[in-house]
Amino acid sequence: MELTARGIWTMIHGMGFGALYLMACSGALVELYRRYSSPLGPAVTEKDEKFLRIYLTAMAVLAWLTVLTGAYIIYPWYRAVPTSGATSLAEFPQRLLMSSPSTAAWHSVGMEWKEHVAWLVPISITMAAAVFSQYRRSLRIHPELRAAVLVFVWVSLFAAGIAGFFGAMLNKNAPVTGGSTITLIQGEQK
Amino acid sequence: MSAQTAAGVPQARLNPNGAGAAAVLAAGVGSLAVAVFAILGDKAAPIKSLMILYKPTGPLSGVTSCAIVVWLVVWALLHRRWSWRNVAIGRVTATALILLFLSLLLTFPPIADLF
Numbered sequence: 001m002e003l004t005a006r007g008i009w010t011m012i013h014g015m016g017f018g019a020l021y022l023m024a025c026s027g028a029l030v031e032l033y034r035r036y037s038s039p040l041g042p043a044v045t046e047k048d049e050k051f052l053r054i055y056l057t058a059m060a061v062l063a064w065l066t067v068l069t070g071a072y073i074i075y076p077w078y079r080a081v082p083t084s085g086a087t088s089l090a091e092f093p094q095r096l097l098m099s100s101p102s103t104a105a106w107h108s109v110g111m112e113w114k115e116h117v118a119w120l121v122p123i124s125i126t127m128a129a130a131v132f133s134q135y136r137r138s139l140r141i142h143p144e145l146r147a148a149v150l151v152f153v154w155v156s157l158f159a160a161g162i163a164g165f166f167g168a169m170l171n172k173n174a175p176v177t178g179g180s181t182i183t184l185i186q187g188e189q190k
Numbered sequence: 191m192s193a194q195t196a197a198g199v200p201q202a203r204l205n206p207n208g209a210g211a212a213a214v215l216a217a218g219v220g221s222l223a224v225a226v227f228a229i230l231g232d233k234a235a236p237i238k239s240l241m242i243l244y245k246p247t248g249p250l251s252g253v254t255s256c257a258i259v260v261w262l263v264v265w266a267l268l269h270r271r272w273s274w275r276n277v278a279i280g281r282v283t284a285t286a287l288i289l290l291f292l293s294l295l296l297t298f299p300p301i302a303d304l305f
Contacts, residue, residue, distance in 0.1 A: 071254065076246030109299050116228045116297040119254050120221045120290070123261055127217035131210045138205045145210040148283035152217060155290055 001187060005179030009073050014167045017066040021121070022164055024059050025157040028128070031055070032153065036139045036146055044137045053136070056129035063122035063156070070118065070167075077176050078111070093174035106173050110166035118163035124156035208272030211282040216268055218286030218293075220261025225296035227253040229305050 003011075031052050035044050079094045089096040097107040128149045132139065139146045231241040231249040241252025295301050 067254075071247055071250055072244065075250065079246075079248060112299040112302075113297060115250055116224055116253070117294065119224045119257065120293060120297075123217050123220045123224075123258075124290075127213045131213050134209050134213075135205065141205075142207050142210060142279070144279040144283050145207055145214065148214045148286060149210075151287055152214070152290065155294065159294070 001185040002181050002183050004177050004181050006074070006077050006176045008182065009069065010171060010176050013066060013069040013074055014164065014171070017062050017069065018160065018164050018167065021059060021062045021066060022157070022160050024055070024062065025153065025160065028052075028056060028059060029150065029153055029157070032128075032132075032146070032150055036137070041140070044140075049136045053129070053133050056125065056132050060122065060126045060129045063125050063160075066160075066163075067118050067122055070163075071115070074176055075115065077178065078170075091178045093170070093176055096174040097170070103173050106166075106170055110170055114163045114166040114170075117159045120159045121156045121163070124152040124159075128153050128156075206274060206276045207279045208275045208277050209269060211277045211279050212265060212268035212272045214286045215282050216261055216265030218289030219264045220257055221293035222289040222296070223257035223260040224254065225293040225302070227256050228297060229302050232302065233305060 035041065035048060035052075077091075077093075080092050082089060082092045082095055086092070089099060094107055094111070097103045097111075131145065131149050135142060135145070139149075227241070230237045231253050232238070238249050241249035241256070243255055244251040
């Protein structure tokens with residue numbers, strides 16, 4: 001059972017930061033809606049506020065880590081150009097996808113959308129964390145502001161979903177491989 | 191119904207919506223900036239080469255860095271102007287949401303390729 005260094009980074013980016021963000025998003029939406037939807041709703045304690053502030057800030061950190069590892073660690077491996085004399089495109093995912101009409105759209109639509117739409121996520125959730133940290137329970141008396149924050153968090157979930165879906169499909173059709181190999185478990189040959 | 195403090199002062203006056211409105215509108219502008227810079231970088235060769243701030247990442251490095259700078263500068267400017275007052279929040283949030291949805295559409299390659 002082996003993993004390559006590039007494969008591990010891809011897992012950290014997608015299954016670590018990205019998937020964790022997607023899971024966290026539903027919690028943030030529920031909390032923001034349930035606790036701050038009405039000035040007449042149940043009382044919000046300081047502990048609740050502190051929790052949600054830390055939660056949203058952690059989500060913003062996750063979102064930034066996801067896009068930064070994606071753009072500056074994995075994407076360069078994805079878009080690497082084969083040197084002359086290369087006999088296989090296995091280590092050049094973008095070129096591998098574009099080499100066949102049946103897979104080219106995974107790059108021209110999937111990666112092209114993913115690499116840009118993903119950046120709406122950290123922008124949106126950083127804004128949500130900042131607005132919540134500023135207003136806390138008084139967000140209840142600013143319904144338009146609260147609604148806007150909620151829509152931005154919904155859109156961040158949608159954008160992260162697009163990026164996650166295409167990330168998984170791209171990695172299925174042309175995985176980012178290469179780098180040093182790490183053996184997790186040495187199997188027995190039968 | 192507007193919530194009031196013990197002294198009868200509406201809370202919205204003590205905690206004006208300007209700072210929040212600045213953050214929301216700046217996020218809309220920043221999101222649209224991602225799409226606009228991406229289209230410019232894709233369509234114009236001179237802009238594309240200008241956008242290569244980090245060669246291994248290519249134009250994406252410049253597209254996203256420029257958008258982040260636009261977002262943060264707009265946020266700082268709006269915050270400075272609005273943070274201590276109430277603004278027409280309905281109009282501001284509607285504008286921000288239109289910009290956000292436009293950015294979703296314009297980052298979709300079949301739509302971006304129409305330009």
